Amino acid sequence: MSEDLDMPYYQGRDQLNRDFPFKIFSYDSPSLKQSLHMHDYVQIVYVRHGVCNHQMLGKSLTVSQGDLFIIAPGTGHSISGIEDRAFELIMADFAPELLEGHLGPMEDALKRYLTPGLASAPYSWLHVGKQRQPLVLQLLQDMQDEYEHKEDGYAFAIRLSLLKLLMVAEREYRAVRRKPGKQTVAVDKEPIEEARRYVHDNYSQDIPLEHGAFIANMAPAYFSHMFKQVTGQSFIDYVNEVRIERAKELIRRQSLTVTQIGFQVGYRHLSHFIRTFKKRTGITPTEYKKTFGGTAGPIGERGMNK
Template sequence: MTALLFMHREMLRPEFPFKFIRHQGHSFRQPLHTHDYVQIAYVVRGVCSHHFNGRLLTASKGDMFVIPPSVEHRLETFEDKTFDLVLLDFLPLLLDERLKPLSQSLYERLTGEGGDAGQAAEGMQSWVHIPMNKQPLVEQLLQDIQDEFEHKEEGYQLSIRLNLAKLLLLLERERRKAARQPSGPAAVRPHQRQFEEIVRFVHENYDQDISLEEGAGMAGMAPTYFSHSFKKETGLSFIEFVHEVRIERAKELIRQQSRTMTDICYEVGFRHLSHFIRTFKKRTGLTPTAYRKMVCKIVK
């Protein structure tokens, strides 16, 4: 039997009990463990498995889950699958009274109050899929939190608290929305499953040529109908969505400051540098070079 690892709150700084962790790459495996603080996990890209309170779950882009104190869990990636996973570790006291107005049930889940943690985890709907139109908001909040945590400029603690409260509010609203929906096959929108698979495919293959016709073929639809339905579901046309995924990945690579723009252009799936520059500026308001200069100033 595998020994259960316990992670204590002393791993967090007493004066500001919060930690931001980002795992990226091809290989990640946690030991089975518990902790006496709260952890929020969000899958930015890719797929991973989550051993959670005796269950084995598969998580993919847009999945967010809350691990309360004393609940056994372990995260693990699939072999040769790229991933981007964010973990937020914190004590509820970090948010003080900001937490209680969100809902009493959320407060109890995060603090471990109101009963046995294992039983609470079973029925608390702590696993929520963030819809595609809300994922950019979640990911921007996480990026802001990461920047504040890493640079620690004056006021960073307040900024992290506010962004964390926003994240929890969004999570709670999506949880309530999911709870209001009827269960069973009839509750699933007609094309929801096809689009979720297509979205996952784009995030795992953005560096390849992906056409509207290929997306339509995966959904079993005519291209025109597919384009209309995809935009209705996500708020973006299929090609816009592919570009969005590629530009977000390009921004990550630019922030690493270890590749040329030409290398980044091809690595994220563009075949012409001029097209990459035009698309990047259209979606961010800056050319890739201007974005890199801005990032360098922030880091300095």
């Protein structure tokens, strides 16, 4: 409901084991649609593959393989699937006290991941580079194996892997901060414009967010954030806008069927084209054709596209 978007609801740690407050699990349901919520434990979310949406700290990001979130206690967030896009997440939940006395010389650096209110917007997520992705995935899988089998020493093994994962994240964050010249909207506007030009030239092809990020030479999560900041809309909404405007031109100028036009502007499924067209214009492609089309379509189109 709409109020969920404004007022996060609270999840307590009663779902965690009292003696060893930790759990890890995978999630891959495309129907996932969380309400905005917060919890009093730490949650690590890693996108193993695919694409989904993550809302956190007032930002809505389309995230993809290699993106990692470390969600501090008391931080409102939500995760939702994107229609027709598969994904798999690995989530690890743990109480901050699980690592008390185990942080060693990294205590000052790692405490910001565990302490309520210390999460900061610029570094609340990171895209793990391809070289480190196998390491991150191995650490998470090791924790999952230990958690499921609970052999002697499993708690010690999980702590070691969890600390190693946090250290990897901290080093990745430091690498980002060491890059010369802090990225700003002004600096990143040209790569975003390049991605927009690519959409205009290739709207008939499949253009996932990762492709736009590649064109802009940015990590997918950062590209998603910067694209919305520069253009005022998400990358997916922008692609749909370009496609639907081109579809309207084709409907007005040509005697093609709605199916043919949908395919020409990049939609592989008629139902998706009709639904997106109506969402953006308020009417279906067939209704638009009746009103603005210069030439009637072939016989049978009307019945097929109601």
